[in-house]
Amino acid sequence: SGEFSVISDGDVAIVDGASVSGEITIRAFDFTLGSTASLSVSPTVVEATGSGAGETKEASGGAGGGHGGVGGDGFDTVGGVTYGDPDAPTLRGSGGGLGHRFGDVPAVGSGGMGGGLVQILARNDATIGGTIDALGGDGAAVGDACGGGGSGGSVYVSASNSITTTGAPVVSANGGTGPNCTGADLDGAGGGGGRIAMCSPTTTIDSSNFAANGGPALGIATAGAAGSITTSCASATPNAALLVSRTPFHVTDIDVPTTGVSIPVMSFRVREVSGFDGADLQTLTFTSAGDFPSVDLSLYLDNDENGVWDATDTLVDTVAGHVPGAAAAFDLSTVADIAADGELIFLLTADYGVPAGRQLDVDIISDTDLAANSLLSGDSAVVTGAPIYSGTKTTSSTPRPVVISFSPTSEANSTTFNIDVRGINFSGATDVRFNSIPVLTFSSFVENSDTDITGQVAPAAPPVNPGYYDVQVETPFGSNTTSATKFEFFAPCVVPGQLGVCAEGELVGTACVQTVFPSAEV
Numbered sequence: 001s002g003e004f005s006v007i008s009d010g011d012v013a014i015v016d017g018a019s020v021s022g023e024i025t026i027r028a029f030d031f032t033l034g035s036t037a038s039l040s041v042s043p044t045v046v047e048a049t050g051s052g053a054g055e056t057k058e059a060s061g062g063a064g065g066g067h068g069g070v071g072g073d074g075f076d077t078v079g080g081v082t083y084g085d086p087d088a089p090t091l092r093g094s095g096g097g098l099g100h101r102f103g104d105v106p107a108v109g110s111g112g113m114g115g116g117l118v119q120i121l122a123r124n125d126a127t128i129g130g131t132i133d134a135l136g137g138d139g140a141a142v143g144d145a146c147g148g149g150g151s152g153g154s155v156y157v158s159a160s161n162s163i164t165t166t167g168a169p170v171v172s173a174n175g176g177t178g179p180n181c182t183g184a185d186l187d188g189a190g191g192g193g194g195r196i197a198m199c200s201p202t203t204t205i206d207s208s209n210f211a212a213n214g215g216p217a218l219g220i221a222t223a224g225a226a227g228s229i230t231t232s233c234a235s236a237t238p239n240a241a242l243l244v245s246r247t248p249f250h251v252t253d254i255d256v257p258t259t260g261v262s263i264p265v266m267s268f269r270v271r272e273v274s275g276f277d278g279a280d281l282q283t284l285t286f287t288s289a290g291d292f293p294s295v296d297l298s299l300y301l302d303n304d305e306n307g308v309w310d311a312t313d314t315l316v317d318t319v320a321g322h323v324p325g326a327a328a329a330f331d332l333s334t335v336a337d338i339a340a341d342g343e344l345i346f347l348l349t350a351d352y353g354v355p356a357g358r359q360l361d362v363d364i365i366s367d368t369d370l371a372a373n374s375l376l377s378g379d380s381a382v383v384t385g386a387p388i389y390s391g392t393k394t395t396s397s398t399p400r401p402v403v404i405s406f407s408p409t410s411e412a413n414s415t416t417f418n419i420d421v422r423g424i425n426f427s428g429a430t431d432v433r434f435n436s437i438p439v440l441t442f443s444s445f446v447e448n449s450d451t452d453i454t455g456q457v458a459p460a461a462p463p464v465n466p467g468y469y470d471v472q473v474e475t476p477f478g479s480n481t482t483s484a485t486k487f488e489f490f491a492p493c494v495v496p497g498q499l500g501v502c503a504e505g506e507l508v509g510t511a512c513v514q515t516v517f518p519s520a521e522v
Helices: none
Strands: 003-007 011-014 017-021 023-028 030-033 038-042 117-122 125-128 131-133 154-159 162-165 170-172 195-199 202-204 228-230 241-248 262-272 283-287 295-301 314-322 327-331 343-352 380-383 402-407 410-412 417-424 431-434 444-449 452-457 467-469 471-475 478-482 487-490
Touching: 023 030, 023 038, 030 117, 038 117, 117 125, 125 154, 154 162, 295 327, 314 327, 402 471, 417 471, 431 452
Parallel strands: 003 023, 011 030, 017 038, 023 117, 030 125, 038 131, 117 154, 125 162, 131 170, 154 195, 162 202, 195 228, 283 380, 410 487
Antiparallel strands: 241 262, 262 343, 283 327, 295 314, 295 343, 402 417, 417 452, 431 471, 444 452, 467 487, 471 478
16 A cells, blocks of 8 residues: 655656556646656555445355445445545545355455555646556456455546646546356456546646446446546645634724824735645735725735734835725745745735825724635635725824923913913914813914914803813814823912902902901900
């Protein structure tokens, strides 16, 4: 039950021939089987074993093994069942049943062995011009007891781009013969045919010499049924890269502060498939959906593999002006080849080209259509449907105002006073106020510079409550940005040792006071 395997990131051409017991697997970028070349696997699945084993019973010839077709029936034995995938046959055949005379222990007629597997997996093109066979073994005739034939094996050619035949290649997965014995009841049955599949997006195939016939029965037992031949099926070639996982950096709203600020969007883990040592990933294609203006995308290699976008990461490629529904293809040719079973982590960032004042809300939602461990097509990683963008948040190209200090820092709540406010980003100020309830807006103000505003504050009616309040400056690019310290409003109070003696109708402690000396009397 030997195996022969060829693994290459380049081209493989067979110009002569190879005969192997059991299984041949060839993985290559391009594969060519020359017109005079051959690949042959001898049957190895032991009699009466396998998923479609032929039945063995006393005083009967052995039944045929099943695979792509059912095995033939003996005098009192039932042929093996079918199994396997006709579009991706990767299983070996099954052994035929033993021929068993009455009372003989052990049985004397051996069943034929099940056919082997020839598997050719090309990441680009495959050209078939020679001979490939995975035949089932014949049952043995020993005296008057005969075993059933083994079922044919599998021939599977898969290419990510195309499969072409040259000339009229011979591809066979026939079942084995059930022999004729001197005792008619002990004749062996034929093995079922195996499976042949040529799978690729584009196929130009002459299958006139393809055969997966059931094995004949030379006596009263029945022949095996024909197996399957498929020449139009999707490629299932293992590809160079495997998308292991995707991780969104945000699952809630992102407040985009300004144009020209890159925001981490998502990380991708890409793994090299075992068996393609040194195969390099050529492109990573990102698609998106939603409602957002154009965005510049950047792809980084996460050198420290911490899943965080930082200064250690290397810029791989950029795609400018990405819009919803479009595909953004990143060139990965500068990235070193991934070792067999190795991984790389990529980080995707977005730079939103949003005009000043544009409303934008970014919702990152991890797409579930492309599950972890899904094979990626060809040498390209394709990320579909993620992330999605939508909604409303303010973005601008001018920073919001920030209040740093003001003078004075306190005043009576019943007094008109002047105030000087210092800070940054005051250009275009539209309002200056205290965040009292109700809001106390400056009665007038002058923007002296981007960093200085002077204004006058008139008392409110009724006066604001005594307490501490933020000073706020509003511009078209932001509002409600408050100071680090607070402005204090206080109420006038009566100084101890003084009594208010005012004109009739006036209240003490507002517009007038009168000094009264303490009485000498105790």
